[in-house]
Every structure is written in structure tokens, then in C-alpha cells.
Amino acid sequence: ASPVNTRRGAEQYERELRQALLNGTFGKEKKEVPTLEQFQERFLDHAQTNNKVSTAKTKSDILRKHLLPAFGRLKLDQIDAARIETFKAQKVKEGLAKKSVNNLLTVLRKLLALAQEFGELSTVPKVVWLKAPKPEIDFLSFDEAEQMESHAEPGRWKTMIILALNTGLRIGELAALSWDCVDMANGRLVVKRNVYRGQLGTPKGGREREVPLNDRALKALREYPRRLNSPWVFPQRDGGFIRNPQHACAEAILRNAERAGSRPIGWHTLRHTFASHL
Secondary structure: OOOOOOHHHHHHHHHHHHHHHHHOOOOOOOOOOOEHHHHHHHHHHHHHHHOOHHHHHHHHHHHHHHHHHHHOOOEHHHOOHHHHHHHHHHHHHOOOOHHHHHHHHHHHHHHHHHHHHOOOOOOOOOOOOOOOOOOOOOOOOHHHHHHHHHHOOOOHHHHHHHHHHHHOOOHHHHHOOEHHHEEOOOOEEEEOOEEEOOEEEOOOOOOOEEEEOOHHHHHHHHHOOOOOOOOEOOOOOOOOOOOOHHHHOHHHHHHHHHHOOOOOOOHHHHHHHHHHHO
């Protein structure tokens, strides 16, 4: 079938096919390999379709800040093991942690593997990961956790802190918690959603889970006033869910840590604390 659907186009295509058959080159035309910059949109479209919003955003940021400046103009088959090693060395010299460099390599490896899957690349170069030390896990002692609970600002922040310390919910899961997921009669809640950059999605791992509520968590929820016009447990002033909890709540946890006489911590430290105490 001629790519140009006219009589003249069909005749021209016939001449080209006949010539290719005579030359013995029919079906052996070499496909042009795209550059990383040309392939990036297909990679990001695939990420947006198949990944969570947060994962797709991370891939987009890594592409824009690191991979495009280093490899953007290269054809995908020019990105070989030697160039990847040079890229690794440069990033380490710039002061990036080894774990961060490995994160960049992971996205690069996934992009090249997708290009191979789509028929744009015949082979994927070997990627050698940097040996990175395991990160230290920070958590509060039993006394520090008690101080956090007792000195927390009354109202929303105190309830969120108590719930985080006694259930291990992530900050995005707390922000997306709705009253229909809380069963105080049976002492449990169901984690169905997570919030990231204004988007509601599934929790990490892609599935919901049931979490038991101990006496402290139940007491905090019973004493916390419910806003009748909002389905969310911890709504904003407009009644909607907290749209960017990773940033909007950061100042609050630092302020409450200072009130409790604790070192500066993040919300995830409360999750570590819950697990460590168990």
C-alpha cells in the first residue's frame, strides 16, 4: 500500500519498490535511531500511563535536570557503557550521593529498555550501579514520642501527629483520609488513597490496607471535631483535602518538634517511630 494515497504517489512508490527489489535492498533499509531528546516524550507518555503521578513526576524531573543535558543530543545507540561511566563519575564529582546517582541510572536504564521494547534500539548497554551505604533510619524514642504527643498544637496537628505515631500512616495518606474509611466502632481504618501534588492516587504499593486503631488513636479521633461539610478527616479551610501535604505540612511538624523540645524531624520520622516501637 502506497503511503501517499494518490495515483501519482502509488506510481512513485511502485518505482521505488521495483528498484529496491532489483538492488536487493528491499526490507533491509536501516532504521534511523532517535536521539534521547526525540524519544523522551514517548517515555514520559508511558510513565504517565503506567506509573503513579509521583513516579512519573520524578522521571520527568530526572530527565530534565540530568539526562537531557548529558545525553539529549546522542542517538540512543550511542549511549554506551563508557558514556554511562563518564556520566556516573561526573555526577559523583558534582557532589551527588551515590544513592541519588543510582536513581538517575535507574531512569536511564528504564528509558533504554523501553526503547528496545518499542523496536528503536537493538540492545541495552550494561549499567553498573554504585555501591551506596544504606541510609540511617531516624526515629523517636518512647519518651520523645510521648513529648511529641503531649506538646503538639491542639486541633488538627495534634490529631495528625497522634495518628501518625500510632498507625504509621504516611503524610499523603493522612491528607487523603476520609471519614468513611474510619470505623471507630470496630477500632480500625482503611487506607485507600494517597495525595501527591494535588492528585489523589492509590497508596504506595498500589493497594489499600487495613490498619488497627489503638486506644490513643481512637481517643484522638473521638475528641477531634468533625467538619460536617467535608468528607475529609483533615480538610483545608475550603473543605477539600490537603493538596500538597509533603510541603504544606512540613512547617507544622518542624514547629511541633520544637514545641516538644525535639530535634528537627519530618513526618516520615513518625512512621519510622511507629514501626520501630512495634
